[in-house]
Amino acid sequence: GEDVEQSLFLSVREGDSSVINCTYTDSSSTYLYWYKQEPGAGLQLLTYIFSNMDMKQDQRLTVLLNKKDKHLSLRIADTQTGDSAIYFCAESDGPDSGNTPLVFGKGTRLSVIA
Amino acid sequence: DTGVSQNPRHKITKRGQNVTFRCDPISEHNRLYWYRQTLGQGPEFLTYFQNEAQLEKSRLLSDRFSAERPKGSFSTLEIQRTEQGDSAMYLCASSEPGPPGEQYFGPGTRLTVT
Numbered sequence: 001g002e003d004v005e006q007s008l009f010l011s012v013r014e015g016d017s018s019v020i021n022c023t024y025t026d027s028s029s030t031y032l033y034w035y036k037q038e039p040g041a042g043l044q045l046l047t048y049i050f051s052n053m054d055m056k057q058d059q060r061l062t063v064l065l066n067k068k069d070k071h072l073s074l075r076i077a078d079t080q081t082g083d084s085a086i087y088f089c090a091e092s093d094g095p096d097s098g099n100t101p102l103v104f105g106k107g108t109r110l111s112v113i114a
Numbered sequence: 115d116t117g118v119s120q121n122p123r124h125k126i127t128k129r130g131q132n133v134t135f136r137c138d139p140i141s142e143h144n145r146l147y148w149y150r151q152t153l154g155q156g157p158e159f160l161t162y163f164q165n166e167a168q169l170e171k172s173r174l175l176s177d178r179f180s181a182e183r184p185k186g187s188f189s190t191l192e193i194q195r196t197e198q199g200d201s202a203m204y205l206c207a208s209s210e211p212g213p214p215g216e217q218y219f220g221p222g223t224r225l226t227v228t
Contacts (some may be wrong), residue, residue, distance in 0.1 A: 004156075031212070031213055031215070033216070036220075041221060041222075042118075042220050042222050043205070043207075043219040044219075045216055045217070045218060045219075048214050048216060088157075090156075091160075092212075092213075092215060097213065097214040097215045098212035099211065099212045099213060099215050100157035100215075101147055101149075101162055101170065101172075102147075102149075102157070102159065103159070104156030104157050105156050106155055106156050107155075107156050
């Protein structure tokens with residue numbers, strides 16, 4: 001079945017770059033997403049990537065996709081204390097990817113030390 | 115339109131009672147999803163609608179759970195004969211038909227069953 005795995009914790013110093021990693025198993029997944037969840041809040045969509053892309057950049061966020069290894073990463077440049085949150089990787093699985101329910105990882109808790 | 119809204123935000127109920135949650139999606143979105151999130155986990159898919167049609171139900175959705183979207187706008191999720199294991203955050207998301215089918219989440223309804 002589908003599975004999305006992430007490391008659970010990451011701690012970085014303010015101003016450094018953060019790299020959050022994710023692996024997925026569904027080989028037919030073509031859309032992959034990153035969400036941010038702050039305490040007590042819903043999920044905020046940060047970005048997504050389509051599998052014909054290796055990289056996508058949006059301001060301080062860079063997404064890298066290695067489709068061969070089924071590995072996705074989110075890099076946050078110049079990490080700020082406001083970036084402290086849980087980050088979820090999610091895939092839209094199956095041949096109708098982009099139109100299906102999301103499968104989420106357990107989330108990576110990012111702590112930013114001032 | 116300010117996004118997906120959910121009511122109530124919090125619900126405390128005694129075991130065995132019935133509860134109903136409401137989700138109002140972004141107005142132009144015809145897809146609506148329900149997820150459940152427990153502590154330390156990512157959201158897990160429950161069911162979703164395209165307009166008023168319920169397209170898929172997860173095996174997590176026992177027969178005590180029912181969801182409706184009668185006019186293709188707001189949706190309700192009812193849990194009958196609640197159990198302590200139903201305690202969780204219930205999240206609603208909406209999207210336009212994809213791909214990429216970006217799903218936008220509401221703030222969630224936190225259910226506590228005592």
